Structures are given as C-alpha cells and as structure tokens.
Amino acid sequence: MPVQPYLPTRFGVFLAPYHRPDRDPALQLRRDLDLVAALDRLGYEEVWVGEHHSAGYEIIASPEVFLAAAAERTGRIRLGTGVNSLPYHQPLILADRICQLDQQSRGRAMLGAGPGQLPSDAFMMGVDPLRSREMMSDSLDAIVRLLRGETVTAATDWFALEEARLQLGPYRGGELEVAVASAVSPTGAVLAGRHGVGMLSLAAADPAGFAALDTNWAAYERSCAEAGRTADRSGWRLVTPVHLAETREQALREAEFGAADLVAYIETLGGTRLDGCDTAAGAVERWTTEGLPTFGRAVIGSPEDAVEGIAQLAARSGGFGTFLILQLDIAEPAATLRSLELFAERVVPRLTGATDARRASLEWAGRNSERFVSAVRRSTLEAIARKGEVR
Structure with a gap:
C-alpha cells in the first residue's frame, strides 16, 4: 500500500505584512504587534515577518526590530524573519543581529533566507535581480557557517569576511533554525538541502507552486543526499492565504473588505488589469478559484474548508511539518481575529488529532448508554427499597 502523507502538526502565521497605504502606518504596525500577541495566546507555534523597502504596502523594513518588540509582548511563540533578503546585507552583520534577537527572545528566533521579492527594492540598492539568487547562495554559505560557530574567511565580488566569527551565538548553544524561501523553481530547495536547513514554500497557494510541490521536495531530497544528509519533512513549511467564518457564505462576504484593495496593489505593480475583478465580489471569486498573482488561491470559507485545503496540500506534497497562514487584510480586524480563533479552535485539533480521544470517549x-442508565436505575431502585438507609 502507498504511504499516506502525514498532515502538519505545527501552525503559524506569515506576516509580510500587506497594508493599504492610505492608513496610518504607526497604527498598522501597532495592530500587527497586537496580532502577534493574540497568536501567542491562541497557541500558534510561530510567526514569520517579512523585509521590504518599497511599494508602500509591505511596511516592515527590519523584521528583527519588529520581532524584538513582539518578543516583549509574548512568551512562547517562535519568531522568524520571513524572509531576510540576503543580497541586501553583509552576512556577518545579519547573522549577528539574528543571534541578538535569539538572545533577547530566549531562543525563539529563526532566520528565513531569500533573494528579495520586490524588483524595486533591488533597483534602489543597485542590486542586479538577475544575480540575486547567486548572491543569496554566497551569503547563506557564510551565514550558516557563522551560526554553527565557525570562523569564516571568504571573499566574493560583493562582500568579504576575514576571520569572521560571532561574539554572540544562539541562545541555546546549538544551531539556530534556518529556512530558505522556495517558490516554483527548485533553486531554493537545492540550496536548503545543500545546507541541511528547512524549506519555506511561499508559493504553495499559487497553481504553479502547488503543482511543483512534489518536484521541489524531490530536488530537496536529492540535494540533501548529495550533501550526506537525510531530508526531513518536519522542517518543511507551506504558506497559504486563509480567512474563515462560521459559514462559507459569511467568509466570502467578509473577504470583500480587502480583496479589491489587494487586486489594486497587484495591478499597480504589474501594470495590467486582472480579468473578473471589477467588483469586490468578483475579486473574491477569482481569488478562490483561478487565484491572484502573488497571492495564489485563498482558502475562504468554513473551518471544514480549511481542513480540506490543508489535506490537499499534504496529498500533493507528500506531507509537511508546518502550515502557515498568509495573513492579509482580507477582512475587518475583528473578523480577522475571529478567523484566527476559528482556525485554532476547530482546524488545528482536527489535523493534529487533539480531540480524537474526547470524541472516542463520547x-x-x-x-453503552443503555447499560450505564440501567445500572443507575437499578442502584436507585435498590436505594428506595432500602428506604434510604446508608450502609
């Protein structure tokens, strides 16, 4: 019999964030910090925060600064940079900052590594987007060694290290967890396997990314084997937009709040119009069927719809360790919080089996209800026959 793919056992949120640019950024950032505190309270295992420098929507330039503030508001949730754009940083300085965050958060920091998503970011820094993956590889080679406590001497045409070492290592004394961003191409998977680190599939919701999940895992397995390592599915994270309500119809209505705005963002960056998105309802319809560029297909519906969607990801991928909700301004803040509560209350237990024993007990x-009721009835009748005597 074929091996059944296992379902994820850990759950978190990927927070870019995406916020419309006509609102107060200080309040938006404060709301994001409140959101992380709520995730901690609801039992989510991790949150990942992005790095961006242009286009007005993704307003966190330094995930480490944000996560340091989040660490002071939380007690257990793990804090990942999702992701640091490695071509934009000197490797020693970035590794040093991540270790400081790990010390401040008492071992909760994780490093997400990527080449940089927005061409406008790279343009402003004079980074050739055609070289970004090569530069990411150069940087990651050095960062992984530094985080493992090695002394590194290396030189490329864009950075140099001379007997570089970290004065602060990871809080727990071992290796700090690293995950490499992977989309449709196998580049990220190969790089992650080479270094024996995790894989962060940001395009799992995109039809092309969904179709490539199994081939990306195969590339990761081959890369691990070539490096003498065993691939571990528990270190694989998949990202998908999710918004839940008590019913699918309610969730679709609530999503009209933010869908049109996200379409406007995509159309502005791409310089083109998206078919079928002239109305908010039309944008939601396309988002849940054909999908939207950048954001893929969203799961907008009931908790049962989320369980089904994650099961489909597991079947396509063969199994993975962590599911991350791509958190967007899909709905009003109160509805967004309720969606996260529904996911924690009704989706996670279904996938982890946390309520199986309770259901089995019921x-x-x-x-056996007839047997139990009969026993109680006999006991009552015997007590009456004894005229309430206590023995």
Whole structure:
C-alpha cells in the first residue's frame, strides 16, 4: 500500500505584512504587534515577518526590530524573519543581529533566507535581480557557517569576511533554525538541502507552486543526499492565504473588505488589469478559484474548508511539518481575529488529532448508554427499597 502523507502538526502565521497605504502606518504596525500577541495566546507555534523597502504596502523594513518588540509582548511563540533578503546585507552583520534577537527572545528566533521579492527594492540598492539568487547562495554559505560557530574567511565580488566569527551565538548553544524561501523553481530547495536547513514554500497557494510541490521536495531530497544528509519533512513549511467564518457564505462576504484593495496593489505593480475583478465580489471569486498573482488561491470559507485545503496540500506534497497562514487584510480586524480563533479552535485539533480521544470517549459512552442508565436505575431502585438507609 502507498504511504499516506502525514498532515502538519505545527501552525503559524506569515506576516509580510500587506497594508493599504492610505492608513496610518504607526497604527498598522501597532495592530500587527497586537496580532502577534493574540497568536501567542491562541497557541500558534510561530510567526514569520517579512523585509521590504518599497511599494508602500509591505511596511516592515527590519523584521528583527519588529520581532524584538513582539518578543516583549509574548512568551512562547517562535519568531522568524520571513524572509531576510540576503543580497541586501553583509552576512556577518545579519547573522549577528539574528543571534541578538535569539538572545533577547530566549531562543525563539529563526532566520528565513531569500533573494528579495520586490524588483524595486533591488533597483534602489543597485542590486542586479538577475544575480540575486547567486548572491543569496554566497551569503547563506557564510551565514550558516557563522551560526554553527565557525570562523569564516571568504571573499566574493560583493562582500568579504576575514576571520569572521560571532561574539554572540544562539541562545541555546546549538544551531539556530534556518529556512530558505522556495517558490516554483527548485533553486531554493537545492540550496536548503545543500545546507541541511528547512524549506519555506511561499508559493504553495499559487497553481504553479502547488503543482511543483512534489518536484521541489524531490530536488530537496536529492540535494540533501548529495550533501550526506537525510531530508526531513518536519522542517518543511507551506504558506497559504486563509480567512474563515462560521459559514462559507459569511467568509466570502467578509473577504470583500480587502480583496479589491489587494487586486489594486497587484495591478499597480504589474501594470495590467486582472480579468473578473471589477467588483469586490468578483475579486473574491477569482481569488478562490483561478487565484491572484502573488497571492495564489485563498482558502475562504468554513473551518471544514480549511481542513480540506490543508489535506490537499499534504496529498500533493507528500506531507509537511508546518502550515502557515498568509495573513492579509482580507477582512475587518475583528473578523480577522475571529478567523484566527476559528482556525485554532476547530482546524488545528482536527489535523493534529487533539480531540480524537474526547470524541472516542463520547462515542463509547453513547454505545453503552443503555447499560450505564440501567445500572443507575437499578442502584436507585435498590436505594428506595432500602428506604434510604446508608450502609
């Protein structure tokens, strides 16, 4: 019999964030910090925060600064940079900052590594987008070694290290967890496997990214094997937009709040119009069927719809360790919080089996109810016959 793919056992949120540019940024950032505190309270295992420098929507320039503030508002949730754009940083300085965050958060920091998403960011820094993956590889080679406590001497045409070492290592004394961004091409998967680090599939919701999940994992396995390592699915994270409500119809209505704005963002960056998105309802319809560029297909519906969607990801990929909600301004803040509560209350237990024993206990009690009720009835009748005497 074929091996059944296992479902994720950890859950978190990927927060770019995307915020419309006609609102107060200080309030938006404060709301994001409140959101991380809520995630911690609801039991989410991790949150990842992005790095961007242009285009007005993704307004966190330094995920480390944001996550340091989040660390002071939380107690257990792990804090990942999702992702640091490696071509924009000197490797020693970035590794040093991540270790400081790990010390300040008492071992909760994670490093997400990527080449940089927005061409406008690279343009302003004079980074050739055609070289960004090569530069990411150069940088990651050095960063992984530094985080493992090595002394590194290396030179490229864009950075140099001379007997570089970290004065602060990871908080727990071992290796700090690293994950490499992977989309449709196998580049990220190959790089992650070479270094024995995790893989962060940001395009899992995109039809092309979804179709490439199994081939990307195969590339990761081959790369791990070539480096003498065993691939571990528990280190694989998949990202998908999700908004839930009590019913699918309610969730679709709530999503009209933010869908049109995200379409406007995509159209502005791409310089083109998206078919079928002239109305908010039309934008939601396209988002949940054909999908939107950048954001892929969203799961907008009931908790049962989310369980089904994650099961489909597991079947396509063969199994993965962590599911991350791509958190967007899909709905009003109150509805967004309720969506996250529904996911934690009703989706996570279904996938992890946390409520299986309770359901089994209830079913067992139901199957034996006649026997139990009869015993209580006999006990009552005997007590009456004894005229309430206590023995």
